[in-house]
Amino acid sequence: MKTTIKDVAKLAGVSFKTVSRVINHEPNVAPKLQEQVWAAVKELNYQPNRSARLLRGTASSLGLIYDNPNSHYIIELQNGILKECHKHGFELIIHPCEATSKNIVDEILSMTQRSQVAGLVLTPPLSEMPEVIDELQQAGVVLVRIISAQQADTISSCVFIDDHRAAYQITQHLIDLGHKDIAFLGGDIDHRSSLERKDGYLNALKDNKLEANAELILDGRYSFESGVANSDILLQQDKRPSAIFACNDEIAAGTLFTARRLGLEVPSDLSIAGFEDSPFSRQSWPQLTTSQQAGREIAQKAAGILIDEIRQRKKSTQGYAWQGYGFCPQLVERDSTGPKTTE
Amino acid sequence: MKTTIKDVAKLAGVSFKTVSRVINHEPNVAPKLQEQVWAAVKELNYQPNRSARLLRGTASSLGLIYDNPNSHYIIELQNGILKECHKHGFELIIHPCEATSKNIVDEILSMTQRSQVAGLVLTPPLSEMPEVIDELQQAGVVLVRIISAQQADTISSCVFIDDHRAAYQITQHLIDLGHKDIAFLGGDIDHRSSLERKDGYLNALKDNKLEANAELILDGRYSFESGVANSDILLQQDKRPSAIFACNDEIAAGTLFTARRLGLEVPSDLSIAGFEDSPFSRQSWPQLTTSQQAGREIAQKAAGILIDEIRQRKKSTQGYAWQGYGFCPQLVERDSTGPKTTE
């Protein structure tokens, strides 16, 4: 039989309401009683019934909404969120979806209701769709967004990732190796990260007084196939680049694939840099130079902010302050980039 | 304001109990009233409150317990389970853990209580630890296991995967290509899949009248690093194999890595086969011959069986029948295996 708050109360010799007070850290309980209650809680291994609490209005699950085919990234996020969740006694409900779906807001709202989550962690590209955020907030959903930006915006609490700077670093790394014709293979254009990374790339070129060459800049998707296709276009050109900055590791993988197919040696004939520090980047030959995302820490921070905000809101309905926290992915030098060789 | 069962009742002009009956498909409600109720439900967009139901004893979440570093595999499982869950109005709670942890059973039990799941999906290696299963069942936890076996066992409902046969097929494929010295790189020995695959490999050799060579059979772990280390041992030997069957794609990745480092061409100098059909196997150069796991379908089936069983149990406490369902991974021929070349 499951132990309830009343069992604890009986053992501790107090009313069950007092037990409720103690376990919720409410004020005005005599220290002596607190001790008794905690002892009883421990002895009976009491765990409050989630549903009863929830029924009374205190939700304690987070929802993770994502539209992303990248398993590794998602798992990292999940693990980060789970870590924070368990610290605070929350559970995690995951909800994959299609960002392009027409009634995405309804879908999310319905999911929020069904699973009765206290708040949502939104990931790109959903987190970067103002109208979605707006509608959700209008409906009273507490949320935190993980976004690609150099600083927090004022739409909601968010964890922002400085893709711009990270891309700048990668490009600078390639430039430092002597490369001048550096190509850029972009990801989905509706992901802000792709634009940010492109900007970082362009700025690095500019700061180093290098001309950006439109023929070396291709938009695409964050996928292996896109990487294969675009790198094929790129490397079949008359004057091909000596280095390629791929917007994520999958694109880099596709580029590597094409290079091998064309008989190009990496990095001696062609340097390739990715972005994400995925398992692939460590398992390919050569191992990929990339940028480390720290998805787990990012997600954990996001969950922390979210839980914080949920508790804030519970206390007072009026006025809430938005929080922001920034991460910058770090360059990881491996073997797919090398000095420019003079032909 | 959230709509409750009473709102629906008022609109439909019946008692709220009748609404309860209708939405739970209980018998003995006049067809006409059923229509009215469903109309009201639709108009108000009513969704039953999960917590209230749960409080009353009807859980509707599944738990996924796993101890596995393989993101792709986990995500596949999750997606499969989620698909089935949503079909039946269930939610999914995920719970990573350490199978080797001393008090793993307590951890799982505590998780089961905390999150109040109706049942668990267990994955290897946890699903293959009899004492864990036993303790959980003793505690009344409903569970379904995904296991590596040729047929269902009688411990609990399970989805079984015929790794033996799949491994046989892969080995046969290598033999058909003319290879005689075929090495085997195993995964974690506490995963039954590794043993099953080894047996399949050995049987294929035997059926083809080939001698198994102990020097060509190495146990290890299901990791890239293990693949690198073991393939290194293997390929530095005087008489090295012309083909390697790696127990999963990560090990195959490590093997590919070593081959490249040693300057061996794949598949002309060395054929490599993996197992799993991971993204890596499609993104590497050359692409890996492997075996397709269908993790999503497997997991969906498992979830289906679990939900089924949960509902069975609810109806009658006494006697429950165990279900089993089998899958066999299929050979996927790609470019990392080729005919044996005579030196």
Added chain:
DNA sequence: ACAACAAATGACAACGTTGTCATTCAGAGT
């Protein structure tokens, strides 16, 4: 037409918790 019975419906308790309010108690100020 009436009893007997089954089907249809509803009233109400219960699940385990938290919020509201009332009550008790201890100590301070007169």
Added chain:
DNA sequence: ACTCTGAATGACAACGTTGTCATTTGTTGT
């Protein structure tokens, strides 16, 4: 000693649902 205050504690309702049981309605057989 006697009120007054605020802290400490408890009694009880409420959350939205399902299970139990009672009641009403309808149908069948005589």
